[in-house]
Amino acid sequence: MSEEVTTLEQFAEQLAGADEPEGAEGEELENGQPEGEPQNDDQPDPADGEESQEESEEVEEPEAPESADDAVISWETASGEKFEVPVAELKQGYMRTQDYTHKTQQLAREREVTQEHVEQQLGFVQSFAKDYGTLYSTDQQIEQLGQHIASIDRYTDPVGYNSAVNDLMVLQRHRDQVAGRIQQFQQHKAMEVQQSAIEAQRKAAQELSGPDGIKGFGTELVQKWNKTGRDYGFSDEELSAIADSRMLRVLHDAMQFRDLQAKKPGAVAKVKAAPVKPAKQIASKPASNYERDAKAFSANPSVENYARLLAQNSKG
Structure with missing residues (x-):
C-alpha cells in the first residue's frame, strides 16, 4: 500500500524517489532475513534437512515489483480531500504543464516585445507632434519678429535693433533644430515602410x-x-x-x-481561312421493282398499275 502524503514536500520527495529501487527491502532480501527478527544461531538438525529442503521448494517466489510508472501516489489536501494518482499520469501532467508554461512564457515575451514597439512608436508620434507644433509656433514668432525689426530705425535705436536681430538669430537656430528632428522622423518612418514592403514582397515571392x-x-x-x-x-x-x-x-x-x-x-x-472539304459522295442504291411499281401507282392509281403492284407483292 502506498505511503500517505500529507505535505507538498513529501509529495515531491515521493515523486522524485519513485524511480529509485527500494534499497532497504533489497538489503533485507539479500540478507535472507527481515530486519529486526532475531537470528537463530543454532545449527539445523541433520535429520530435518530433507524436510526443510522440501518446504523451501514449496515456497512461492515473490512477485516481480511493479514498474515505477505504475506506483500510486496518494495525498490529502488541507480540506481533507484525498487523491490517488499513478506516477505515469503525474509525469504526463507535469509534461503538459511544462509545455503550457513554455508557451505562456513565449507569448509573454512576444507581447512584451510588441508592447515595447508600440510604446516606441507612440513616443515617436508624440515627439513628432510636439516638434511640429513647436515649428509652427517658431515660424509665427520669426515672422512677427521680422516685422518688428523692419519697424526699428537702426540709427536712432541701435541697441533695440541689435537685440531684436539677436533674438531672431536664436529663433532661427531653434527652428532649424526642430525641423531637423522632424526630417529625421520622416526618414525613419519612410525606411520602416520600405522595410515592411520588402519583407512582404519577400514572403509573397516565397509563397508564389x-x-x-x-x-x-x-x-x-x-x-x-x-x-x-x-x-x-x-x-x-x-x-x-x-x-x-x-x-x-x-x-x-x-x-x-x-x-x-x-x-x-x-x-x-x-478557322474561316481553312479550306472547305467536299462532302463525301454516297452512291445511291437503285430502286427495286416493287418500289418502282409502288411509285408508279402512287403517281397514277390505275387498275393496270395496281395489278402490277399486287404481282410484285405476291413475288416478295
Whole structure:
C-alpha cells in the first residue's frame, strides 16, 4: 500500500524517489532475513534437512515489483480531500504543464516585445507632434519678429535693433533644430515602410514560388504582370508597391485572360481561312421493282398499275 502524503514536500520527495529501487527491502532480501527478527544461531538438525529442503521448494517466489510508472501516489489536501494518482499520469501532467508554461512564457515575451514597439512608436508620434507644433509656433514668432525689426530705425535705436536681430538669430537656430528632428522622423518612418514592403514582397515571392504557387514564377513572369497592370492603368510606382500574393494572383489571372482574348480573333480567322472539304459522295442504291411499281401507282392509281403492284407483292 502506498505511503500517505500529507505535505507538498513529501509529495515531491515521493515523486522524485519513485524511480529509485527500494534499497532497504533489497538489503533485507539479500540478507535472507527481515530486519529486526532475531537470528537463530543454532545449527539445523541433520535429520530435518530433507524436510526443510522440501518446504523451501514449496515456497512461492515473490512477485516481480511493479514498474515505477505504475506506483500510486496518494495525498490529502488541507480540506481533507484525498487523491490517488499513478506516477505515469503525474509525469504526463507535469509534461503538459511544462509545455503550457513554455508557451505562456513565449507569448509573454512576444507581447512584451510588441508592447515595447508600440510604446516606441507612440513616443515617436508624440515627439513628432510636439516638434511640429513647436515649428509652427517658431515660424509665427520669426515672422512677427521680422516685422518688428523692419519697424526699428537702426540709427536712432541701435541697441533695440541689435537685440531684436539677436533674438531672431536664436529663433532661427531653434527652428532649424526642430525641423531637423522632424526630417529625421520622416526618414525613419519612410525606411520602416520600405522595410515592411520588402519583407512582404519577400514572403509573397516565397509563397508564389512554392509547391502551391504559380508555375514559371520569376522575373520574366513579373514583367508580364507589370505590362498587364499598365494596360489597366496602374503606374509603375503602384505596381512596385504590390506585396500581397492574392493581388499578384489576380494580376496573373488577368494576364492569362488578356492573352486568351488576344488569341481568339486569330483562331476564328484561322478557322474561316481553312479550306472547305467536299462532302463525301454516297452512291445511291437503285430502286427495286416493287418500289418502282409502288411509285408508279402512287403517281397514277390505275387498275393496270395496281395489278402490277399486287404481282410484285405476291413475288416478295
